[in-house]
Amino acid sequence: MKAIAxxxxxxxxxxxxxxxxxxxxxxxxxxxxxxxxxxxxxxxWNLLAGYTxxxxxxxxxxxxxxxxxxxxxxxxxxxxxxxGVAAGTLLAxxxxxxxxxxxxxxxxxxxxxxxxxxxxxxxxxxNNEYEITRGTMGLQxxxxxxxxxxxxxxxIFLAAALVTLAVVHRLIHAxxxxxxxxxxNDERAAAALGVDVVRVRVLAFTVSxxxxxxxxxxxxxxxxxxxxQIPSLDQQFLVLSMTVIGGLGSFAGPIIGAFxxxxxxEYIRAYGEYHVLAFGLVALIVARFAPRGVVGxxxxxxxxxxxxxxxxxxx
Amino acid sequence: MxxxxxxxxxxxxxxxxLTALGVSLVVxxxxxxxxxxxxxxxxxxxxxxxxxxxxxxxxxxxxxxAVAGVFVLGLVVEYTLIRPTYGDDMYSLILTFILSIVLQSxxxxxxxxxxxxxPGWVKGATDIFGxxxxxxxxxxxxxAGVAVIALFFAMLKLTWFGRMIRAASQDREMAELNGIDTxxxxxxxxxxxxxxxxxxxxxxxxVFPVTPTAGTPIALTAFVCVVLGGMGSMSGCVLGGLVLGxxxxxxxxxxxxxxxxxxxxxxxxxxxLIRPAGLFGRREA
Numbered sequence: 001m002k003a004i005a006x007x008x009x010x011x012x013x014x015x016x017x018x019x020x021x022x023x024x025x026x027x028x029x030x031x032x033x034x035x036x037x038x039x040x041x042x043x044x045w046n047l048l049a050g051y052t053x054x055x056x057x058x059x060x061x062x063x064x065x066x067x068x069x070x071x072x073x074x075x076x077x078x079x080x081x082x083x084g085v086a087a088g089t090l091l092a093x094x095x096x097x098x099x100x101x102x103x104x105x106x107x108x109x110x111x112x113x114x115x116x117x118x119x120x121x122x123x124x125x126x127n128n129e130y131e132i133t134r135g136t137m138g139l140q141x142x143x144x145x146x147x148x149x150x151x152x153x154x155x156i157f158l159a160a161a162l163v164t165l166a167v168v169h170r171l172i173h174a175x176x177x178x179x180x181x182x183x184x185n186d187e188r189a190a191a192a193l194g195v196d197v198v199r200v201r202v203l204a205f206t207v208s209x210x211x212x213x214x215x216x217x218x219x220x221x222x223x224x225x226x227x228x229q230i231p232s233l234d235q236q237f238l239v240l241s242m243t244v245i246g247g248l249g250s251f252a253g254p255i256i257g258a259f260x261x262x263x264x265x266e267y268i269r270a271y272g273e274y275h276v277l278a279f280g281l282v283a284l285i286v287a288r289f290a291p292r293g294v295v296g297x298x299x300x301x302x303x304x305x306x307x308x309x310x311x312x313x314x315x
Numbered sequence: 316m317x318x319x320x321x322x323x324x325x326x327x328x329x330x331x332x333l334t335a336l337g338v339s340l341v342v343x344x345x346x347x348x349x350x351x352x353x354x355x356x357x358x359x360x361x362x363x364x365x366x367x368x369x370x371x372x373x374x375x376x377x378x379x380x381a382v383a384g385v386f387v388l389g390l391v392v393e394y395t396l397i398r399p400t401y402g403d404d405m406y407s408l409i410l411t412f413i414l415s416i417v418l419q420s421x422x423x424x425x426x427x428x429x430x431x432x433x434p435g436w437v438k439g440a441t442d443i444f445g446x447x448x449x450x451x452x453x454x455x456x457x458x459a460g461v462a463v464i465a466l467f468f469a470m471l472k473l474t475w476f477g478r479m480i481r482a483a484s485q486d487r488e489m490a491e492l493n494g495i496d497t498x499x500x501x502x503x504x505x506x507x508x509x510x511x512x513x514x515x516x517x518x519x520x521x522v523f524p525v526t527p528t529a530g531t532p533i534a535l536t537a538f539v540c541v542v543l544g545g546m547g548s549m550s551g552c553v554l555g556g557l558v559l560g561x562x563x564x565x566x567x568x569x570x571x572x573x574x575x576x577x578x579x580x581x582x583x584x585x586x587x588l589i590r591p592a593g594l595f596g597r598r599e600a
Binding site: 049053054055057102103106109110112113114116117118120121124125127128233234237240241244274276277280281283284287288291 | 348350395396399404405406408409410412413414416417420421424531532535538539542571573574576577579580583584587588591
């Protein structure tokens with residue numbers, strides 16, 4: 001009964017959100033679209049970091065792989081952008097799978113090191129292969145739809161974000177999701193119970209990378225200009241901060257973090273370069289003192305309130 | 316050309332080794348990878364620039380104070396950020412990654428995006444066996460790097476503190492049972508690790524000026540050295556540093572300058588594929 005009510009509320013919230021851009025101007029529509037991009041990025045990073053305990057520093061790089069693969073296909077070979085997005089997603093999945101097999105049997109630290117290296121190398125390749133990628137000038141790519149309209153892009157991004165969230169939700173609530181959490185909580189115990197630890201991790205990393213590739217490819221065709229900013233470490237940092245501040249390892253955390261930080265960063269844009277520093281300090285404090293983020297603080301507050309009520313009811 | 320690239324490789328390799336020793340030390344004692352390691356290197360470069368250039372101090376004194384300053388900062392970072400994360404490797408990864416971005420943006424605000432270079436110690440160049448002329452500053456950097464590494468190994472093998480470090484890296488619980496205060500050891504070990512990065516920074520900054528974001532490739536190189544040498548092996552990571560320095564410079568000379576750092580990544584992939592324990596690593600690691 002309660003679950004059904006919850007489902008209705010969720011449906012109503014999504015419907016209300018879907019109607020929201022009709023009441024907004026072009027600038028605010030843009031903020032919503034960028035926020036949805038970050039929802040995809042943060043939710044898919046959280047699938048890996050929050051649910052299997054593996055930290056990838058190459059999530060932005062995988063978005064870059066998706067964006068550049070799709071963009072280059074469209075510009076050099078005239079491929080339809082939608083097919084390009086599919087190709088970019090697939091390529092990110094292949095890279096994720098290969099790096100995953102290489103590192104994940106060795107333990108978490110190796111994945112973090114290798115993905116950081118991967119992201120640096122991708123930067124070097126993009127800057128050196130100037131003729132193909134146009135380096136820091138950026139690669140001009142065609143849009144996803146013939147007539148540019150923010151409203152249409154909003155619905156494309158909303159659909160993609162819902163698909164991403166559905167995939168994440170399905171994985172963490174299916175049988176394999178239990179395996180995910182078992183692996184994070186106690187690797188050896190999980191292995192002893194017959195969970196193939198490496199396989200679970202490689203699966204999580206591949207899916208997470210593919211989702212980043214899809215988000216990046218769509219984002220590139222929305223901005224119409226792909227620059228090394230998409231696969232940069234700053235971008236990686238932003239996605240990480242959104243997840244950590246929102247709540248690592250919770251389903252709602254990355255969504256709250258992505259909208260919160262993106263909207264906030266639009267407001268403090270006037271202060272320019274200070275905003276990376278400000279986010280960094282906030283993320284540092286949250287990660288240190290409230291490792292479960294905003295969602296963790298909220299849950300803790302609710303648990304204390306319920307406890308106080310129970311104590312009051314039964315003196 | 317070959318001899319020049321080789322010499323360049325050795326000079327850089329020694330400094331890589333020095334940076335990597337700091338990472339290896341911290342991994343050995345507390346099983347933490349400090350992703351802000353490169354930022355400590357950069358900070359020492361900025362400090363020595365600041366003290367020597369702006370305050371007009373003697374370059375040597377400026378370097379020593381810079382290293383001491385970074386050591387103290389390392390202690391503070393361990394106490395405030397790293398200590399609560401023991402037992403959860405993932406949190407120290409996330410925290411030090413955020414710290415590295417915070418430090419980078421502070422450098423950008425304070426020093427601007429331009430390269431900064433502390434004054435050199437010596438001038439001129441020396442004729443190397445009649446093959447080529449080599450800058451004295453680079454030779455001095457090589458000498459200083461070798462001296463600091465020798466000093467570090469002497470400390471590790473001969474002093475009581477070094478013995479504690481070795482004991483804790485081999486078996487933490489056993490070390491505790493023998494009365495080692497591992498909490499304090501962690502703190503000083505982390506500080507010392509940062510100080511090693513700082514030593515590398517002050518030695519190389521007069522040759523390669525520091526910029527706010529130059530720390531990432533340096534930290535990455537140090538991590539690859541550690542993996543190549545074998546996690547937890549100190550002598551392995553010195554060898555790893557030299558190998559990386561030479562391969563990178565030969566690659567830059569004969570294959571492509573733009574892809575200099577690609578060789579490092581290829582080495583990392585090869586090590587992970589063929590011998591994940593590294594050159595001198597323990598098998599079970």
